[in-house]
Amino acid sequence: MTTQPIFASNYPPTEATAALAPLLKPTGKWSLTPNGQGIERPFKFKGFKKCWEFMNTVAPECTKQKHHPEWSNVYNTAYIRWTTHSPPGISGKDVVMARFCDEVAREMGEVESVDVQDVERELVERVGVEGGDCCVPKKKS
Ligand SMILES: C[C@H](O)[C@H](O)[C@H]1CNC2=NC(N)=NC(=O)C2=N1
DSSP, X not given: OOOOOOBOTTSOHHHHHHHHGGGBTTTSSBEEOTTSSEEEEEEXXXXXXXXXXXXXXXXXXXXXXXXOXXXXXXXXXXXXXXXXXXTEEBOHHHHHHHHHHXXXXXXXXXXXXXXXXXXXXXXXXXXXXXXXXXXXXXXXX
């Protein structure tokens, strides 16, 4: 069974499908998350310094877009997942940020990485438990 993408309710499916297609394998390098609500991939660099520089370039763009990643880092590799928490699914911002990451990584000399690395993915899952109360619309008191 292949996972189907689940788009955020504010992202028109036709537009979403067209935008997502070039990012996904084999055209692009991204894979759907197991639940279909996000896209993820590892970014590997020559060493920690380059990888951290990459993450340091992505971070201010997240602030600008008001959209945060679920990510982890071990040495020379950043594992990035883009998903939208509210409304849940893949949104236009996930697509924008995935493209941004691809572009920046290319400029920074991304190197070939092996396929989805379970260690990095697991770290993303774990940190997601801690940060799991993000993006929940604030209750009016
Ligand atoms: C108010 C603020 O814009 C929202 O909480 C944003 C912040 N960043 C976000 N990032 C992600 N990945 N998903 C969201 O739903 C989200 N919501």
